[in-house]
Amino acid sequence: MSNRFFLDPAISTIEDDRVILSGNEAHHFVRVMRGKVGDEIILFDGSGFSYRCSVESVGKATVTAHVLETLTDNIESSIRLTVATALPKGDRQHFLVEKLAELGVARFIPLRLERSVARSDAAVAQRLRRYVVEAAKQCGRNVLMEITNEMPLTELNDFLTQQRNVTKYLLHPLSLGVVGQTTLRTILANELPKQIAVLIGPEGSFTEHEIAMALRFGFQPLDLGARILRTETACLAVASVFLTCS
């Protein structure tokens, strides 16, 4: 996978059969990989297209390549999964975003909850985006996991409602006795919905008010079993189930 590079539409160009790669990715090719004219590389644009290319020239900050073949194959799941939770702090953001992207999550929504512990601003968003690109390079995904702006619960609900036909789950332990709870085994007994969103609490867990709101919005409570999982573990667990058992 080390010959894969992200062709950021914002800073790169494709014209006829020629591609100009610039920015971090060009730098990586030139300085880190010691790439050369004649090397074959795969450039993916993050929306599902990728281009098998041959490098024509190498500048200080750009790489020019000739497109040999346009590819549309991808390894995306048939399940479009959205994971919505409050960002954890520090390193744990990196693990979370990287692993969710690797597993094939379609979209991550940082939530502003009462017990959120980390801010989500432009600098954070940029850093998270970088993790997503790196994960895509490593794991062969040609589609970048989308990360939306941070939003509160009310906005999350509006957002998902506009998507239409999204089956919504709220991770909530059974021991709290909420009516209508389901389990993953039950869900897997049927064909999985094609669009799923899972709402997961922060480390300090949801407030009663947030739970009541989510239930009112039609999120179905989902129990993961007896062990208390940390936020990022719960996210990975539910993403693993939906994306490897579909």
Next chain:
Amino acid sequence: MSNRFFLDPAISTIEDDRVILSGNEAHHFVRVMRGKVGDEIILFDGSGFSYRCSVESVGKATVTAHVLETLTDNIESSIRLTVATALPKGDRQHFLVEKLAELGVARFIPLRLERSVARSDAAVAQRLRRYVVEAAKQCGRNVLMEITNEMPLTELNDFLTQQRNVTKYLLHPLSLGVVGQTTLRTILANELPKQIAVLIGPEGSFTEHEIAMALRFGFQPLDLGARILRTETACLAVASVFLTCS
């Protein structure tokens, strides 16, 4: 969960109703938590027993407590899952061991494979053990995930054979066309076996020879889907499925 401490049988004692806690855990209580006489703490011995205690006295390096109640409840899964793989390097070991313990894996077996990248020696084993204890304290598990000595594939097979009735899977992508492959969805369509072991390759993947050996040993090839997962992600994914869908 911050009042939970590990009662290491090797360095602690219980006599009648009195417990003496020493070592790291005592230090943590005294210096980090600023624990005091009269505090109520839960001490777990790692084998399933836990003791609700009241602190009687606090020394420099020991804590003496009176047992109020012996508890045998635990949150262990009905599925006894063994995960066997080559240890990844550095921080990724911590992440892997911590998350597997949190999810409820019964046993982790570090494997010596041809493409292993990290050594497993006494210092490593001690460090991994510490991660397991910390995970147990955090997530409320009263049973410590077992970590065996490092072993090669042949020894892994002997070990599992001695356990009897362990259903053995080898994580192996479908694209490699191995006959007899199954998927998680197929496995979940039936009642799960009570004892499961999953063999997962290192970052550089198994050699042909290792795969042939595992198949000969009766490990059934299991495919996780289209995306290539890193070793620790694959471990977490399969542990998540078996332990949250049972």
